[in-house]
Amino acid sequence: MTDSIASKVSILRVNSTPSEQEAALSRTLGLPLLAANKLQASAVDYYLRFDPEGLSLYSNEPGAPGAVRVDFSDAGLNYRARDSIKHQNIVKAIGLRGSNIPNVLDATAGLAKDAYLLASLGCKVQMLERSGIVHALLADGINRGLQAEAKTAEIVRNMQLRNVDFFAVACHLPPVDVVYLDPMFPIRSKSARAKKEMYLLQRLLGTSGDISKMLELALSLACRRVVVKRAKMSPCLAGRSPDIEFKGSSSRYDVYLTRAGAPV
Numbered sequence: 001m002t003d004s005i006a007s008k009v010s011i012l013r014v015n016s017t018p019s020e021q022e023a024a025l026s027r028t029l030g031l032p033l034l035a036a037n038k039l040q041a042s043a044v045d046y047y048l049r050f051d052p053e054g055l056s057l058y059s060n061e062p063g064a065p066g067a068v069r070v071d072f073s074d075a076g077l078n079y080r081a082r083d084s085i086k087h088q089n090i091v092k093a094i095g096l097r098g099s100n101i102p103n104v105l106d107a108t109a110g111l112a113k114d115a116y117l118l119a120s121l122g123c124k125v126q127m128l129e130r131s132g133i134v135h136a137l138l139a140d141g142i143n144r145g146l147q148a149e150a151k152t153a154e155i156v157r158n159m160q161l162r163n164v165d166f167f168a169v170a171c172h173l174p175p176v177d178v179v180y181l182d183p184m185f186p187i188r189s190k191s192a193r194a195k196k197e198m199y200l201l202q203r204l205l206g207t208s209g210d211i212s213k214m215l216e217l218a219l220s221l222a223c224r225r226v227v228v229k230r231a232k233m234s235p236c237l238a239g240r241s242p243d244i245e246f247k248g249s250s251s252r253y254d255v256y257l258t259r260a261g262a263p264v
């Protein structure tokens with residue numbers, strides 16, 4: 001699935017002849033190749049480059065933040081996944097209790113940090129990502145994750161990725177215990193800027209479309225609950241009050257119980 005975005009995005013070719021992976025990515029995403037020495041003079045807004053650390057996305061804006069890539073070996077992410085996971089609201093939100101480990105559909109995968117946290121709990125996580133660019137970053141991160149140290153590789157093996165739009169496939173998907181949604185919202189004031197990665201993705205990808213419909217489809221698929229991640233002070237999705245709310249310092253998880261997930 002290729003992106004239909006207004007920004008100009010290219011694949012940077014580092015040498016005079018494109019490498020096989022540069023050429024393959026250009027074909028898959030339908031994006032042009034650009035010589036590295038032509039970048040500055042070009043009108044390109046964003047570019048993808050194969051760095052030694054993995055496939056990376058950059059903004060070509062002066063003063064833009066650095067590389068955005070998927071790194072499941074990141075120390076901060078693994079601290080959250082291993083040492084502090086039991087204290088995280090996301091665990092309570094998906095309703096994990098003892099050995100009752102739900103399977104999860106992450107319908108808005110993004111850079112899959114949340115999916116990695118859920119996979120670290122033993123959940124089988126099916127991730128959907130509609131953007132071809134983000135999917136390419138994720139697929140590259142997953143490949144590297146599978147070659148990483150044993151614990152990381154074991155977590156990544158619980159994650160499955162598809163480059164599809166949730167709206168297009170929802171009615172063909174089998175039921176799942178939990179549907180997890182973390183849609184993209186309009187960028188707010190500069191002071192409320194999301195972390196550099198999300199800020200860059202928000203600008204590149206825009207918002208997630210009809211959010212009420214997304215919630216409705218998620219509720220029709222989830223056997224137990226739908227979990228929606230929101231900024232702490234944001235209104236509820238589609239104006240619909242959740243059954244349970246877990247508030248953290250910057251984010252909030254709104255939980256919508258489905259009939260089977262409701263307490264008896």
Ligand SMILES: C[S@@+](CC[C@H](N)C(=O)[O-])C[C@H]1O[C@@H](n2cnc3c(N)ncnc32)[C@H](O)[C@@H]1O
Binds near residue numbers: 113114115134182184
């Ligand atoms: C805010 S990000 C998710 C961040 C993610 N939770 C994480 O931990 O990195 C939202 C992502 O959902 C994707 N997305 C938005 N609408 C979608 C849809 N209808 N189907 C699939 N992916 C979608 C966007 O392309 C974007 O990558």
